[in-house]
Amino acid sequence: MTSGCVFCDGEGGVRLWRDERCRVVLADEPFPGFCRVIWNAHVAEMTDLARSDRAHLMDVVFAVEGALRERLAPAKVNLASLGNLVPHVHWHVIPRYRDDSHFPQPVWGTAQRPGRARPLAPDLPAVLAQDLAGALGATSTAAAAP
C-alpha cells in the first residue's frame, strides 16, 4: 500500500539526519549537494505547522545551509518550499555555482549552459551527516525533546 505521496512512501534521498519531526536527505538531482529537509508528517503548508514546529524545521534548514556552505563553498544557497506537485512540506536547499547549468536562474528556470561537472567527494554524505549531528544532535528514531 502506498499513500500516493512520495515523501510519505519513501525517505526521499540518502538520509543525512533525522529526528521524530523531520529528516534531511541528499537528493538525486543534477545539482551536486542538493539537499531536502522533509517534514515527516503529511502537512501541506508551513502555516499548518505549530509555531514551534516551524521554528524547529527552519533550524534544520539553516543547519543544512551552514554545512553545505562550509563543505562546498557555493556562490549562493537557494532555499525553497514550493510543494505544488507534492503538497507535503519539504525544503530544497541547493548549493549554486556561477558555472552550474542554470546560474543565475533558479534551477527550475531555463538552462544557461551545459554546466561544469562537479563530482561530490565520496565521503560527503558521511561528512554532512556528522556536521548535522554536531549542529542538531544525533539522528534519532525515538521521540525526543527538541
Add this chain to the structure above:
Amino acid sequence: MTSGCVFCDGEGGVRLWRDERCRVVLADEPFPGFCRVIWNAHVAEMTDLARSDRAHLMDVVFAVEGALRERLAPAKVNLASLGNLVPHVHWHVIPRYRDDSHFPQPVWGTAQRPGRARPLAPDLPAVLAQDLAGALGATSTAAAAP
C-alpha cells in the same frame, strides 16, 4: 548615489509592513498577491544572520503566508530565498492557483497556459497591512535607512 543593489536602493514594492530589521512589500509581478519580505541590511545568506534575526525574519515570512492564505485562499503558497541575481536576503511569498500561468511549475519555470486574470481587490494592500500589523505589531516609524 546608488549602491547597485535594488533592495538597498529602493523599497522593492508597495510597503505593507516594516520594522527596523525587515520589510514586507507587495511586488509588481504577474502573480497577484506576490509579496516579498526583504531584510533591510545588505546580507547575502540566511546563515549570515544571527539566529534571532533569522527567526524574526521567518516569523514575518510566515505571517505573510498566513495573511495571504486568509485573504486570497490560494491552492498553494510558494516560499523561496534565492538571491542569485540580487544577493541581498529577500523571501518570495507567492500565492499559487491551479489556473495560474505556471502551476504546478514554479513561477520561474515554463508557462503552462495563459493563466486566468485574477485582479486584486483595490483595498488588498490596506487589508494585508492591517493583518500584518495585527500579527507582528505596528509598522515601526523608527525604521532607519537600510
